[in-house]
Amino acid sequence: MTTATATIPHGVHHHGPEKGLMRWIKTTNHKDIGSLYMWFAFAMLLIGGALAMGIRAELLQPGMQLMEPQFFNQLTTMHGLIMVFGAIMPAFVGLGNWLIPMMIGAPDMALPRMNNWSFWILPFAGGILLSTFFMEGGAPAFGWTFYAPLSTTFAPDSTDFFIFAVHLLGFSSIMGAINIIATVLNMRAPEMKLMDMPLFVWTWLITSFLLIGAMPVLAGVVTMMLTDRNFGTAFFDATGGGDPVMFQHIFWFFGHPEVYIMILPAFGITSHIIPTFARKPLFGYSSMVYATASIAFLSYIVWAHHMFLTGMPVAGGLYFMYATMLIAVPTGVKVFNWVATMWRGSMTFEAPMLWTLSFVFLFTIGGFSGLMLGIAPADIQYHDTYFVVAHFHYVLVTGALWAIIAATLYWLPKWTGKMYNESLAKIHFWWAVISVNILFFPQHFLGLAGMPRRIPDYSLQFADFNLISSIGGFAFGASFFLLTYIVVDCIRNGKPVSARPWKGAKGLEWTLDAKAPYHSFNTPPSRALIEAESQHSA
Amino acid sequence: MKRLTTLTSALVALVSTNVFAEYGLNMTEGVTSVSRNIYDLHMMVFWVCVVIAVVVFGTMFYSIFAHRQSKGHQAANFHESTKVELLWTTIPILILVSMAIPASKALIDLEDTSKADMTIKITAHQWKWQYDYPKENISFISNLAQSSKDSIKGDKKPEHYLLEVDNRLVLPVDTSIRFLVTSNDVIHNWWVPDFGVKQDANPGFINDAWAKIDKIGTYRGQCAELCGKDHGFMPIVVDVVSKEDYAKWVAKQQSAQAAVAASANKIWSKSELMAKGESVYNTNCAACHQKNGLGLPPVFPPVKDSKIVNGPASEHIKIVLHGKAAMPAFKILNDVDLAAVITYERVAFENTGSIVQPADVKSAR
Numbered sequence A: 001m002t003t004a005t006a007t008i009p010h011g012v013h014h015h016g017p018e019k020g021l022m023r024w025i026k027t028t029n030h031k032d033i034g035s036l037y038m039w040f041a042f043a044m045l046l047i048g049g050a051l052a053m054g055i056r057a058e059l060l061q062p063g064m065q066l067m068e069p070q071f072f073n074q075l076t077t078m079h080g081l082i083m084v085f086g087a088i089m090p091a092f093v094g095l096g097n098w099l100i101p102m103m104i105g106a107p108d109m110a111l112p113r114m115n116n117w118s119f120w121i122l123p124f125a126g127g128i129l130l131s132t133f134f135m136e137g138g139a140p141a142f143g144w145t146f147y148a149p150l151s152t153t154f155a156p157d158s159t160d161f162f163i164f165a166v167h168l169l170g171f172s173s174i175m176g177a178i179n180i181i182a183t184v185l186n187m188r189a190p191e192m193k194l195m196d197m198p199l200f201v202w203t204w205l206i207t208s209f210l211l212i213g214a215m216p217v218l219a220g221v222v223t224m225m226l227t228d229r230n231f232g233t234a235f236f237d238a239t240g241g242g243d244p245v246m247f248q249h250i251f252w253f254f255g256h257p258e259v260y261i262m263i264l265p266a267f268g269i270t271s272h273i274i275p276t277f278a279r280k281p282l283f284g285y286s287s288m289v290y291a292t293a294s295i296a297f298l299s300y301i302v303w304a305h306h307m308f309l310t311g312m313p314v315a316g317g318l319y320f321m322y323a324t325m326l327i328a329v330p331t332g333v334k335v336f337n338w339v340a341t342m343w344r345g346s347m348t349f350e351a352p353m354l355w356t357l358s359f360v361f362l363f364t365i366g367g368f369s370g371l372m373l374g375i376a377p378a379d380i381q382y383h384d385t386y387f388v389v390a391h392f393h394y395v396l397v398t399g400a401l402w403a404i405i406a407a408t409l410y411w412l413p414k415w416t417g418k419m420y421n422e423s424l425a426k427i428h429f430w431w432a433v434i435s436v437n438i439l440f441f442p443q444h445f446l447g448l449a450g451m452p453r454r455i456p457d458y459s460l461q462f463a464d465f466n467l468i469s470s471i472g473g474f475a476f477g478a479s480f481f482l483l484t485y486i487v488v489d490c491i492r493n494g495k496p497v498s499a500r501p502w503k504g505a506k507g508l509e510w511t512l513d514a515k516a517p518y519h520s521f522n523t524p525p526s527r528a529l530i531e532a533e534s535q536h537s538a
Numbered sequence B: 001m002k003r004l005t006t007l008t009s010a011l012v013a014l015v016s017t018n019v020f021a022e023y024g025l026n027m028t029e030g031v032t033s034v035s036r037n038i039y040d041l042h043m044m045v046f047w048v049c050v051v052i053a054v055v056v057f058g059t060m061f062y063s064i065f066a067h068r069q070s071k072g073h074q075a076a077n078f079h080e081s082t083k084v085e086l087l088w089t090t091i092p093i094l095i096l097v098s099m100a101i102p103a104s105k106a107l108i109d110l111e112d113t114s115k116a117d118m119t120i121k122i123t124a125h126q127w128k129w130q131y132d133y134p135k136e137n138i139s140f141i142s143n144l145a146q147s148s149k150d151s152i153k154g155d156k157k158p159e160h161y162l163l164e165v166d167n168r169l170v171l172p173v174d175t176s177i178r179f180l181v182t183s184n185d186v187i188h189n190w191w192v193p194d195f196g197v198k199q200d201a202n203p204g205f206i207n208d209a210w211a212k213i214d215k216i217g218t219y220r221g222q223c224a225e226l227c228g229k230d231h232g233f234m235p236i237v238v239d240v241v242s243k244e245d246y247a248k249w250v251a252k253q254q255s256a257q258a259a260v261a262a263s264a265n266k267i268w269s270k271s272e273l274m275a276k277g278e279s280v281y282n283t284n285c286a287a288c289h290q291k292n293g294l295g296l297p298p299v300f301p302p303v304k305d306s307k308i309v310n311g312p313a314s315e316h317i318k319i320v321l322h323g324k325a326a327m328p329a330f331k332i333l334n335d336v337d338l339a340a341v342i343t344y345e346r347v348a349f350e351n352t353g354s355i356v357q358p359a360d361v362k363s364a365r
């Protein structure tokens, strides 16, 4: 449709990608970079998943069968770090790269060279992180939250490499965020007002501000660790006048926004897929935007709900409890709006919709356990137990990861011009959704019954639920082979699709060719087109 | 094969639902007013969530069932209603406020430690607990029981596998007890679910918590903050006894500690020191330096063939008393135990060091 050959003189611009490997190394194209991000995230998901299989294998039954406790701690730590920084965050950046220019009528990202750089830092950061497994003293073993002084005075030498890797990951994220803000604010089709933007763009714009606010704090805290470890400072060492609890304040001032960084884009994706398959406009477009913004704001002022047991004064406990409960309000609004979008629609249940509906259901369960955790006195019994492990896996796996899979299936036809195998995708969905609940639901019971998290071995009363959970884990892990097959099969052998393969879909991306052209919009879309494709038009 | 049988038997057990009665599904109500408050709050929030879930998911599933294209349902076109938005912003706020009120009361109540009758100081070490009764002048260390340590790798597990210790904390019933919690190295967390007490132990700072236990019995808990390698292996066992039994226990404990102090003044034979030293070593040192003395290099050095262990006794006493980097200080052990364990290290593992007397340790303190 919108190829630019007519408007730009020949010889000035390349229109296609370079050939061979150099295409990927030198690329400044948002689609190429989006694909790189997605494949990188997928590789990390498989590595992090393999580590999780190791964890679940050791926890299959009481006693230490497969490894030493220290190695177990390395596995949980690296699993958490890789999933958060290597899988979920890059996958969302990849989706943002692919989709944002297409959704706002732009040809590409605003800062294409920086875009290249922010991706290519990642493999190095990930490589450094993984290489710590082979260093003397082993990989970091202090949990993905790396509380001092376990991560300073008492940590293995490889910790300095971990710090360097975190710095690199932070650079990458900040550059990615700057790029998205610049793109959304400057490259948007001139006729598109902010309140015309689709929700995926809105949620990513807001997420970018969270990233810019939070990642420097993470960089700060690891730098303080670095100087405590190597240059004789005592930020977190009480014998030198420091305070280990201060570490937790700084960490969670990054950490809580971070968990919303991993879920806001998922909210955006959900707000695209439900209207498409309910064949009804999104309910409450503007309240969705405001709810996202309020969640982002609140996410900065609730950090110490992770620290109720550190010896916080009562007033602090009360404040952080109230602020945390408040987040339930805008989050609830989102869920209600999605249900209202389904209400009296004309629903069909293709794979992306199945993933999205189960997202709404399972993420909300994670939200309920989150509300329970926010009740400060009750958190005394929940804190650092498997109840927490269940909670964050419901919001991260059946939340963030679910939305990523839904988005991949939903937009795969636009990326490849081809359709995936729907019946295989349905089989895969049911396999994953059943096994993931066998994996994580029993962990609620384990936590309530008193099993602490991050332990490599447990007493006998926890044996049964751990066994069930491990079996679910192996089944869930195996489901990813099928997902790999479905995606590769679509790219190789998928049936060609039309420009708008989902009948109810709206959005500028669906006005492009069946397989989106290398440069998205070389002439900006008209006002009429923008209005016709906007999420709030009837 | 063995794994397969456990697997199938567990699946069978799963089907026979009465098994669930034995294994906890829910939070314990516990034996203190705090733990009961927490339990009530937990159940209240849980039921509120259930009600909301029934309404929201009910609507969603009804819609999925009724408003589907395959049943010929035509899509409506409404997509906005300020009234509805206001409604589902206000109702949740009201629900939250009604939960916040009892939650605030409980929080204020459990933080109030002013009315304590006695105080226990709890000091966490990698990976054991030290209990001090400041008024009674009692102090001891509580480690994972040897029976559990010995069965980590085996198939036969003792009854309270990983939840048994060598020295239990003993507390009187119906007494307001104030716990002062701190740590000697990294952050730990002292958690006994039945008391509703879970408090971070921060190095260099002291936190407090309290409990008034109203039922005699044995209560078990675990460290609840990742504290390194053996975080999963530092349980807590508390014997709550009648006030009379508690007084007897205190008297017995005090005379035992006096006997130990007295024995520090006598000269010990090598075989006495070695016998005692072996058990002190296995309880306190083997986690890092290993039972065979070979350590876990590069982090935990071997004591076999070590320069310090085979060198002058004063250096050896110094590193054990005062620690060094990741090697903890063992000032907390008494002179006899220290002399014994140092002698054991110097003589066992084919080492060739001299023996050390309690008096040597005393003068080095």
Ligand code: HEM
Binding pocket: A049, A052, A053, A055, A056, A076, A077, A079, A080, A081, A083, A084, A087, A088, A142, A143, A144, A145, A389, A392, A393, A396, A397, A401, A439, A453, A454, A455, A473, A474, A476, A477
């Ligand atoms: C997108 C996928 C996933 C994400 C984002 C994720 C995230 C996390 C995080 C942040 C932690 C905390 C690490 C720590 O305690 O230091 C964690 C721990 C853990 N995860 Fe995952 N996870 C994912 C998938 C899985 C899967 C598929 C399994 C099991 C098959 C799994 C099993 C575990 C276990 C057993 C722990 C350790 C809990 C503990 O002892 O602290 N995770 N995960």
Ligand SMILES: [Cu+2]
Binding pocket: A255, A256, A259, A302, A303, A305, A306
């Ligand atoms: Cu948080």
Ligand SMILES: [Cu+2]
Binding pocket: B187, B188, B189, B223, B224, B225, B226, B227, B228, B230, B231, B232, B234
């Ligand atoms: Cu611990």
